[in-house]
Amino acid sequence: MTPTFNQIQFKFLLIPIISLMLASCGVKRESIVYFQDETASTTSELADFEIRFKPDDLLTIDVSAIDPEAARPFNLPAVSYNASSVDLAQGTLKMQTYLIDNEGNIEFPVIGSIKLGGLSRSEANLYMKNLLKEYIKDPIVNIRLANFNITILGEVNSPGTYSLQNEKVSLTEALGYAGDLTIYGRRDNVFLIREIDGENRYYKFDLTSINVMNSPHFFLTQNDVIYVEPNKAKIRSSNYNQNNVVLISAIATLATITALIFK
Template structure:
């Protein structure tokens, strides 16, 4: 190889190196660990402590309470009818709805006949048993059905459909909540999902690792009323947020300059 050919080879080699370097700077790679859920091995079954995930009623919860018995007339005073009206062409059309009871700051509701009763701080099982006991003074073998009408959760951050969701059931897992929000985007950090929960009038915070299979056995796996999940962006997303719109122009200019330099060097 003569000297001129060596100079051409060396110049082109340097230009290629520069272009590869620019490509590496602008492109980020992601591994399997960045995306796959429940990657690790579960702990032994005997090491898992089962926790009570039953909902506990609290301030601002909106309850529907249905009371029934073998004697419909006896239970009627405990089921106040609520009529909602909707306008029609010929007037207004009424529709019966169930009465709702708002738990106040002291944990109380105002219930027909029974008056002020405290349900705040009780689980559904406990509240049902308490109401049955109180109603037994008026009804033989009462049947009580309690439902939470405003069970809501919020999912924010790097998900496809962030927002606040009202849940029909009183039980939803973290996985199901993320499913409602359309799952995480590719830019969501799966190892550090932020959970905000109100308990005892205080805000509590926790970090969830979605890549760990042991999350399903955690007491945090099932969400509580008004829980907030925040999916933070990964490093690629954070870097993109500081991306300069002129970067592409600058890279193109550098590439052109590298090509011109290589041409002049070999001449």
């Protein structure tokens, strides 16, 4: 049967309605481009940043000297652990760690309690070196943070908790570890949650501006949490998937009824 004029009119009416609904879920270029205000004259100096040790940090401390035997009492013995569950017979040596307690102290061989909480790595190295000079000639101290973890949540491609070897990691580097923001992540509203003295502090970043690199919180500290908020397109898309299904069903029903009426 040949469609009537009213049927054809109704079908053509549905096309722009559905198109508008789909277009409302689109993402604008301005919402996904980083550093939009960057110009030839824009400069950004990276801060001379070092993390500071705090309670619950795990530290590896390696002490060496010209005379290895003199330094031996100040090093914890390495422990063996299984590198994989497949080959249980083959073990790998791993340095033991020192736990910083709630008072900021560690228990160190021979010397006893040493306060390292609140110090940067370079400060702690120098402090330990001066203490060890009473026992060792020309000691060399190498301190590393063994549990530098950050957590990245929200609209990124690979959310999760990451254990990092580098102790100087910027916000943008961390997001790179998580596979970058998805197309639905808000570049202008990235949150950082940081614990300071037992309290959570919240900082907001706008990645669409090059000035984000000038923030005093641009470099991360241990146990930082980054949250990327979804943009309006994602919210609209979610609402579309959850609520507008009803609207589409209603339109389809209306189309069927109209077709029957004008049949």
